[in-house]
Amino acid sequence: MINPYDKLHIYYLDGIPNIDKSVQNIETFLGTWVDEDISFLFFSCFSDDMVEGILKRNKGISVVEKYEMxxxxxxxxRIEPYYVKDLCICPPWNIPIGNDGTIKRILLDPGVVFGTGRHQTTEDCLDLIHRLCTSHRIQSVLDIGSGTGLLSLGAAVLGCKQVMACDFNHLAVKTTLNNIRLNKFENQILAFQAKGEEIMDIPCDLLVANIHYDVMQHMIDKPFFLGKKWFVLSGLLNSETKKVLAALSQKNIHIIERRCPDGIWNTILGKTMP
Incomplete structure (x- = not known):
């Protein structure tokens, strides 16, 4: 398999077009990233004519900028193999040769969703998931803000029988689904689109949320939050972490660890008390 993202042609639009199946089924179309009332169309080759056709079918939308990168x-x-503990995370077009059986491999196609898994918060979450899954009985995981699905994949490869991967961004859910299929975890991981604060009633042993503070503050206030035995909260700047810890201090919760190795991004590991 070759790297399908060697060259990206990105079209920034001032609206959200309807992309019909005639475009979706074209191999060079990589997806649409939607952010409020703007969108980005991704192609693996020059696609001005195709975008012009999309705009003709979606009146009132125009191209703001075009990028090639x-x-x-x-x-x-860099999109390359890397390791977290005994996990090898690698793109499907660059799989390290040789494995003595001690390394668990996760194929990760990042698509055009932001992130290769190397952000500090992602690596910290994956490291803590590894710690919990190898030292406690974690049967079910709810991953909110799944992105590419890496944290859900990590939980599944570490033995969790039921993993739910949730993201509000449709392209992120599609990317997660693709990675679930690549790793043959269709029977362990369910990916779906939803707002994190609206699904807190889903029961699980471990809640993982690597998300923005504006979502997390509502999430931890839900009564069902206390029904999660373990939780890993991440994606928080220092000032936001203080607010989250202050809110959690009012609940029957034990904070096991707060880590911030780069001095910027925080990750919290905690446990609800019986």
Whole structure:
């Protein structure tokens, strides 16, 4: 398999077009990233004529800017194999040769969703998931803000029997679904689109949320939050972490660890008390 993101052609639009199946089924179309009332169309080759056709079918929308860059420039990081504990995370077109059986492999196609898994918060979450899954009985996981699905994949490969991967962004859910199929975890991981604060009633042993503070503050206030035995909260800046910890201090919760190795991004590991 070759790297499909070697060269990206990105079209920034001032609206959200309806992309019909005639475009979705074209191999060079990589997806649409939607952010409020703007969108980005991704192609693996020059696609001005195709975009012009899309705009003709979607009146009132125009191209703001066009970009050409590599997938690594878009993600802001190299797309290459790396390791977290005994997990090897690698793109499907660059799989390390040889494995003595001690390494668990996760194939991760990052698509055009931001992130290769190397952000500090993602690595910290994956490290804590590894710690919990290898030292406690974690049967079910709810992953809110799943992105590419890496944290859900990590939980599944570490033995969790039921993993629910939730993201509000449709392209992120599609990317997670693709990675579930790549790793043959269709029977362990369910990916779906929803707002994190609206699904807190789903029971699980471990809640993982690597999300924005504006969502997390509502999530931890839900009464069902206390029904989660373990939780890993991440994606928080220092000032936001203080607010989250202050809110959690009012609940019957034990904070096991707060980590911030880069001095910027925080991750919290905690447990609800019986």
């Amino acid at each position: 590599t997938g690594e420039q878009w993600h802001g990081d």
